[in-house]
Amino acid sequence: MSTPQNNTPRNTISYVCDYQWPIEVELKGKSLIVNVNHVGDIRRLNDALGTETPVQAYIYRDAYGSLETLDVDPDWGDIPIVLYLNRLGQFRTVAHKVEMLKGLNVTVIFTGEESRACVDAQILASLGIHSGIKLTPDSPLSDSVLDLITYNFYSQMPHADIEPFSTMSRHYKGENYVSPSLLDLENPARYLHVDAKHRLAFTRDDLLAGNVLDFTSDDATDTLIDDAAQIFSRRWQQWFVESHPCTFCPAFRVCKGFFHAPEKSTERCTEVMSELLEAIEFERKKCENHSKKPCQL
Amino acid sequence: MANILLTQKCIRSCPYCFARKHMHDAPPEDILKWEDLIYIVDFFQAGGDNSISLLGGEPFLHPEIVDYILYIISRGMHVTVFTSGVVSEKIFAQAVDRLADVDPGMLSFVVNLNNPKDTPFSENETIGRFMATFARFTCLSINVYKLKFDYSFAVAAINKYGLQRHIRLGLAHPIPGKKNMCIKPDQMSLMATELIDYLPTLEAFNIRVGFDCGVPMCAFTDDQLGKLFRHTGGMMSFRCGSAIDIGPDMEVWSCFPMSGYNKKSLFEFKNRQELCEYFDSFIDTVRTETGGMYQKCDYCDNRLRHLCSGGCLSHALNNFVNEAHIRNENVYPSK
Numbered sequence: 001m002s003t004p005q006n007n008t009p010r011n012t013i014s015y016v017c018d019y020q021w022p023i024e025v026e027l028k029g030k031s032l033i034v035n036v037n038h039v040g041d042i043r044r045l046n047d048a049l050g051t052e053t054p055v056q057a058y059i060y061r062d063a064y065g066s067l068e069t070l071d072v073d074p075d076w077g078d079i080p081i082v083l084y085l086n087r088l089g090q091f092r093t094v095a096h097k098v099e100m101l102k103g104l105n106v107t108v109i110f111t112g113e114e115s116r117a118c119v120d121a122q123i124l125a126s127l128g129i130h131s132g133i134k135l136t137p138d139s140p141l142s143d144s145v146l147d148l149i150t151y152n153f154y155s156q157m158p159h160a161d162i163e164p165f166s167t168m169s170r171h172y173k174g175e176n177y178v179s180p181s182l183l184d185l186e187n188p189a190r191y192l193h194v195d196a197k198h199r200l201a202f203t204r205d206d207l208l209a210g211n212v213l214d215f216t217s218d219d220a221t222d223t224l225i226d227d228a229a230q231i232f233s234r235r236w237q238q239w240f241v242e243s244h245p246c247t248f249c250p251a252f253r254v255c256k257g258f259f260h261a262p263e264k265s266t267e268r269c270t271e272v273m274s275e276l277l278e279a280i281e282f283e284r285k286k287c288e289n290h291s292k293k294p295c296q297l
Numbered sequence: 298m299a300n301i302l303l304t305q306k307c308i309r310s311c312p313y314c315f316a317r318k319h320m321h322d323a324p325p326e327d328i329l330k331w332e333d334l335i336y337i338v339d340f341f342q343a344g345g346d347n348s349i350s351l352l353g354g355e356p357f358l359h360p361e362i363v364d365y366i367l368y369i370i371s372r373g374m375h376v377t378v379f380t381s382g383v384v385s386e387k388i389f390a391q392a393v394d395r396l397a398d399v400d401p402g403m404l405s406f407v408v409n410l411n412n413p414k415d416t417p418f419s420e421n422e423t424i425g426r427f428m429a430t431f432a433r434f435t436c437l438s439i440n441v442y443k444l445k446f447d448y449s450f451a452v453a454a455i456n457k458y459g460l461q462r463h464i465r466l467g468l469a470h471p472i473p474g475k476k477n478m479c480i481k482p483d484q485m486s487l488m489a490t491e492l493i494d495y496l497p498t499l500e501a502f503n504i505r506v507g508f509d510c511g512v513p514m515c516a517f518t519d520d521q522l523g524k525l526f527r528h529t530g531g532m533m534s535f536r537c538g539s540a541i542d543i544g545p546d547m548e549v550w551s552c553f554p555m556s557g558y559n560k561k562s563l564f565e566f567k568n569r570q571e572l573c574e575y576f577d578s579f580i581d582t583v584r585t586e587t588g589g590m591y592q593k594c595d596y597c598d599n600r601l602r603h604l605c606s607g608g609c610l611s612h613a614l615n616n617f618v619n620e621a622h623i624r625n626e627n628v629y630p631s632k
Contacts, residue, residue: 090364091361092367095367123335123368126335126339127371147332155339156339
């Protein structure tokens with residue numbers, strides 16, 4: 001899922017919400033990202049919201065479902081949709097959906113067993129379908145993840161983006177800090193998570209835990225959001241103040257302690273995220289080398 | 298076009314099998330993984346190929362072969378599957394369900410058919426079921442491994458099942474250092490005569506044959522070459538080059554008879570061009586050292602003019618298997 005840069009103007013903030021309350025009315029006119037419970041809701045809700053309430057993405061999660069069994073609606077058209085699914089399923093059953101998926105604006109993120117998810121994401125990406133895997137702090141970061149990183153950045157054939165690596169690569173500018181949590185819409189310059197009581201937080205976890213901002217979506221102003229975002233975006237600096245072990249890791253720039261857990265060895269995450277950083281740097285330099293101004297003819 | 302071995306297991310034990318040594322040496326649990334398939338497709342598509350062959354062992358022993366076929370087709374490449382036609386009920390049902398409607402321009406089956414008289418009844422039934430179901434995708438391949446070879450079973454199968462009217466004719470080659478049934482160098486001319494004598498029957502049924510590699514031009518007289526030229530429309534070659542076979546473990550070698558020689562990992566090559574150049578150069582080196590299958594090949598005008606390579610390299614290599622290593626190391630099997 002592509003997200004704008006950190007210096008994106010504040011008026012592009014999007015509200016991330018669940019479709020469990022009348023958002024059509026209460027968030028009317030705001031830019032939204034909507035978590036839906038049923039794929040069938042997507043088109044209906046999109047029609048109801050119309051152009052007045054722009055939706056950046058509809059997100060559907062099924063922890064046990066597969067793309068094989070999911071009803072893909074050809075009428076989704078250009079509606080941006082992110083599907084979090086356990087696995088691809090049997091390719092022979094998915095094959096007839098490939099051409100349809102290529103024509104839609106769908107990103108498929110696999111959440112199942114890591115090595116299977118990596119293969120599934122690679123299959124879809126190689127067919128030109130935006131895909132990815134869901135990394136969590138508990139991810140084992142097996143060799144499959146390294147293989148997927150290698151495929152995403154070094155493959156000689158063009159393929160679709162693979163998340164979270166592509167989004168991290170787009171956001172990384174050489175001096176800033178990014179992390180796999182970008183995929184969870186944790187980007188204070190871009191997203192605010194909102195619940196039915198209109199409470200706001202910069203992460204879904206904070207919202208669910210009640211760590212909310214001291215203003216609501218009703219009284220949020222650009223200044224208030226901007227000030228809160230500045231504070232939130234400097235959270236990582238506290239890790240350095242406390243001399244956290246993760247801050248000595250060469251890959252902290254692309255992790256921000258995402259994989260940190262008490263009493264957990266950092267050997268593996270250091271290895272994998274260092275590879276990722278190297279790949280992202282490689283990609284960045286490649287883009288820099290191709291940044292000549294086009295000849296005006 | 299690359300040949301990908303989905304598995305090294307096979308359910309048949311053909312007397313002429315020139316892949317036997319390779320199959321014997323391979324671990325039975327070895328099957329091609331998804332990520333390796335994607336790597337191979339990327340590798341060859343980036344090199345400009347638009348076609349891939351799947352073989353084995355018996356490729357239909359791979360539990361995901363139907364998925365792999367559909368994936369390669371989804372990548373816009375043509376797939377040719379070399380099979381015995383002996384397919385389990387489960388995989389056959391999947392194939393019928395998912396492949397029967399595929400564009401025949403994107404999928405071909407080459408069924409390697411043995412004489413039904415030498416094949417168990419249940420196998421014949423299974424093969425017949427496969428050919429009947431996938432007739433429009435299927436052409437036959439037969440391996441000539443002895444003199445007085447009976448070609449009639451192939452004609453009968455094509456007519457019975459309505460298969461494509463083309464036979465891919467392969468000569469069984471020796472496995473250097475091993476014993477398998479094959480046409481010996483001194484039997485080539487007789488084999489050629491038998492084939493040419495059978496051509497009118499094939500032509501009467503509008504069936505054409507095409508040669509696989511390894512046949513020397515001098516097996517045919519000039520008169521026979523003329524008949525063959527007319528039969529094939531000039532589409533005949535007596536050259537021998539690297540075929541590029543890739544195993545489930547991503548090992549790559551030039552062709553089956555050469556599977557004991559100079560294996561590499563596909564990951565050692567940057568691109569298809571580098572891979573092909575490497576094995577072409579390897580074959581050239583070996584050819585220079587070994588010559589052709591006959592001594593007369595050394596001075597043969599056809600070989601010097603590159604019209605003929607002097608038959609399958611395995612015949613020549615067979616002569617050096619047991620000798621002291623006094624030649625270029627490439628002519629001896631890898632340790």
